[in-house]
Amino acid sequence: MTTKMKYIERVYSTITKGLVIMSGVALFSCSSFLEETPTAILTDANFYQTTTDAISAVDAIYASVQSGNSGWYFGNFYMTTDVNTDDMFTDPNVGNATWQAWSQLNINSEIDHIGAVWNQHYITIGRANAVIELVAEDIDIRDRLVAEAKFFRALAYFDLVRFFGDVPVTTSLIKDLDDAFVIAAERTASVDVYEQIEQDLMDAAAVLPDQWSGGDLGRVTAGSAYGLLAKVYLTWAGQPLNDASKYALAVEMADEVVNNRAAYGYGLEENYLDAFRTNVGKESLFEAQMKSGIGVSQGGSLAGITTLPRNLSGILGSNYRGNGLLRPTPDLVKAFDPEDQRYQTGMFSSLSNPDGATATFDPHVFKYIEVEDILYQGLVLNDGGVNTKVLRFADVLLMYAEALNEVNNGPTAPAYDAINEVRNRAGLDDLSALDYNGFKEAVYKERRLELFGEGHRWFDLVRQGRYVSTLEGFSNTLQDFPDPATTSTFIIEKNIQPYYTLMPIPQAHINILETDKDLQNPGY
Numbered sequence: 001m002t003t004k005m006k007y008i009e010r011v012y013s014t015i016t017k018g019l020v021i022m023s024g025v026a027l028f029s030c031s032s033f034l035e036e037t038p039t040a041i042l043t044d045a046n047f048y049q050t051t052t053d054a055i056s057a058v059d060a061i062y063a064s065v066q067s068g069n070s071g072w073y074f075g076n077f078y079m080t081t082d083v084n085t086d087d088m089f090t091d092p093n094v095g096n097a098t099w100q101a102w103s104q105l106n107i108n109s110e111i112d113h114i115g116a117v118w119n120q121h122y123i124t125i126g127r128a129n130a131v132i133e134l135v136a137e138d139i140d141i142r143d144r145l146v147a148e149a150k151f152f153r154a155l156a157y158f159d160l161v162r163f164f165g166d167v168p169v170t171t172s173l174i175k176d177l178d179d180a181f182v183i184a185a186e187r188t189a190s191v192d193v194y195e196q197i198e199q200d201l202m203d204a205a206a207v208l209p210d211q212w213s214g215g216d217l218g219r220v221t222a223g224s225a226y227g228l229l230a231k232v233y234l235t236w237a238g239q240p241l242n243d244a245s246k247y248a249l250a251v252e253m254a255d256e257v258v259n260n261r262a263a264y265g266y267g268l269e270e271n272y273l274d275a276f277r278t279n280v281g282k283e284s285l286f287e288a289q290m291k292s293g294i295g296v297s298q299g300g301s302l303a304g305i306t307t308l309p310r311n312l313s314g315i316l317g318s319n320y321r322g323n324g325l326l327r328p329t330p331d332l333v334k335a336f337d338p339e340d341q342r343y344q345t346g347m348f349s350s351l352s353n354p355d356g357a358t359a360t361f362d363p364h365v366f367k368y369i370e371v372e373d374i375l376y377q378g379l380v381l382n383d384g385g386v387n388t389k390v391l392r393f394a395d396v397l398l399m400y401a402e403a404l405n406e407v408n409n410g411p412t413a414p415a416y417d418a419i420n421e422v423r424n425r426a427g428l429d430d431l432s433a434l435d436y437n438g439f440k441e442a443v444y445k446e447r448r449l450e451l452f453g454e455g456h457r458w459f460d461l462v463r464q465g466r467y468v469s470t471l472e473g474f475s476n477t478l479q480d481f482p483d484p485a486t487t488s489t490f491i492i493e494k495n496i497q498p499y500y501t502l503m504p505i506p507q508a509h510i511n512i513l514e515t516d517k518d519l520q521n522p523g524y
Helices: 051-064 075-077 097-103 112-134 144-166 190-207 222-237 246-258 330-335 342-344 370-374 393-407 413-425 434-450 457-463 467-471
Strands: 006-012 180-188 284-288 347-352 358-367 390-391 474-478 491-495
Touching: 051 144, 075 097, 144 190, 144 434, 180 190, 180 370, 190 222, 190 330, 222 246, 222 284, 222 390, 222 393, 222 457, 246 390, 246 393, 284 393, 330 434, 330 474, 342 358, 342 434, 390 393, 393 434, 413 434, 434 457, 457 491
Parallel strands: none
Antiparallel strands: 006 180, 284 390, 347 358, 474 491
């Protein structure tokens, strides 16, 4: 194998005359700043020379995180972060071989969905690089637009390094003449990827405003950057890099968000479900903008893959249908206190239609959509246009508690305040009198219960060094649910392998490399 490992990666997008062009990109949003389609710019001479063109280019970056069924924060992402853990599984009646493979941990580099995750992130990076390099210097809001682009570039690289480990990093304009853009870069060491992420987010935080208003609601802010930095440092401190010095930086970044919440307009929603059913609410540091009616078979939200069993239409009518691709395991359900409001309101196991017909089923995720409101309007269940919450204030509170415990070798008063604020909303009592290990385990559990079904579980278990041990010997049956609604004895198994702490590099991409092809992650 050559010393200099190079990826020559083709990710198909709309390219004209060698430049990444955001032409005809459908922007899906509940915020007005994403209602217009970006303008195609055809030459270096006039590329991003006007404020309108530059804003349009940045809006195309926002659009790239939601792009149909293969979008960044859609099914493929949650397949690789939740259904492959102890929290979720795919309904055996679905008949989707790819989701079943991920659910059972039969993972290989040939699965198309891994390629979609890889591609979509590099599309975002390509668009961000174009903005950073090509927005004209004399545009008044250039610094702000570049800061937004750097936030998204950091977010994309953060996901990539967590998924794949060492990945190609490029901060230059990506060009190609064959209706594809080419990433040609050495596979960069993970620590260097983190340093690039850190720099981009610090640059973004220094420029972005604390809050937006009006039609700009939903754009990233300084608080978004600080909150993401807290997660970056907490992950950097854990496995596989194990740089414990980053815990103090995680505390610093989370403290900025938690103790300046008024300036950023952050706080917990009064009710748990409001955190998901309110677009651009006070609990959201960043959410992927969605919109109903966008030609995506699962609709503009996660509701379609989580909310209902697949085969209710015969009982309740044709509007009562979901996919059942992302269902909670009995192990997760039984981890909740029965009085926990996150369980009481975030899952459901029965539904009636206006004619009085009732269906009962094992627990499904309920928090992403107001099911009755949508169904009773005669709409397809999945067409709700609920934004996907990527980073919530509750997440930052729990990161703050975890990092404080690490830095101080035990919980402090602010650490208790942070975790108890999350618990109190769920109707649970305060924690107290815990040692270092007891508090750490309490935070780990709280993260599982607070963030279930949101794409955090695999990342958390890997950085905590507990993914393999948690999944070893994992086996549930549908009869393990409290009061099971079926007589099925289907076994939920997870065929864990020690190398599943990284995803495979998509084989389709390795096949087109112009160098040695022995670049796959270990085990694959």
